[in-house]
Amino acid sequence: MSRPKGNPNHPKKGAAIKVYPVRNMEQIEAIKAKLKHQPRNYCLFVLGINTAFRAKELLSLSIKQVEALKVGSRLEVKQSKTNKYRAVTINNNSYNAIQFWLKRHPRQREPNAALFQSQQSRSAIGVSTLNNLVKGWCADIGMTENTGSHTLRKTWGYHQRMRGQASIPILMVAFGHTSETQTLEYLCIQADEVQALYLRLEL
Structure with a gap:
């Protein structure tokens, strides 16, 4: 009996796997x-969940870009997708x-x-390494949702919306999005906000 080739858990070509933020402050701590x-x-x-830089942008940082920074300083990084500075x-x-x-x-x-x-090596870690690191950190504290490098960026946005x-x-x-729906879906907060409606106001 022949076995199917490839990883059966691998997503189909073109399919997207949703990556979740760390929603709980206790989990962050x-x-x-x-x-x-x-x-x-x-x-x-810490820098990832406080800046919302993309993985490539975060990993592109050098010592000279951050060594003189103070609280309140601006850090500008060239965005990997748009080539504009953020x-x-x-x-x-x-x-x-x-x-x-x-x-x-x-x-x-x-x-x-x-x-x-x-x-x-003497070079920066790669995005795939960061992806695996984040997955490991989240699994270690009991998160069962899918996580990855985007988790850092999404965590910033999620808490900016839900707590800030x-x-x-x-x-x-x-985030450079083109619609509110895209942002809500990206941050995985649409369902949370709709659920909160039922608890916030009783008739």
Whole structure:
């Protein structure tokens, strides 16, 4: 009896796999706690969920781009999709995470060195490596939903909306989306907000 070729769990060509944000603040803190003894990964996670940079943008950072940053500084990075520059403001958590890592970075005196250097080479880690790292971090704290590198970016947007009450039009601009529906679906919050309607107001 012949076995089917290929991975039966692999999505069909053209199919999209939804990647989810870390919705729960307790889960975010749990990941941070697990990464405290991994300065590079701790900085990668904290910066990822506080800037909403795409994976390629995050991994393109060099030491010279961040070493002089303070709380309130603007960090501009060229977007991988549009080739336009996008600026983010560094908050306390991002600043502290960057400093925590820079003090331990093996090439801290080399301005052009990759901020998130691979342990196997002198270059930056790749997107596939980041994807696997995020999956591992989330699985370690009990998340069962599908996660990946986009989880970091989506986590920022999810909490900006659900906890910070950011408007959908503002988030559309931040993510470069063309419709409110696209943003709601991307951040996996449409179902959550609809469900909340039934609990927020009783007639």
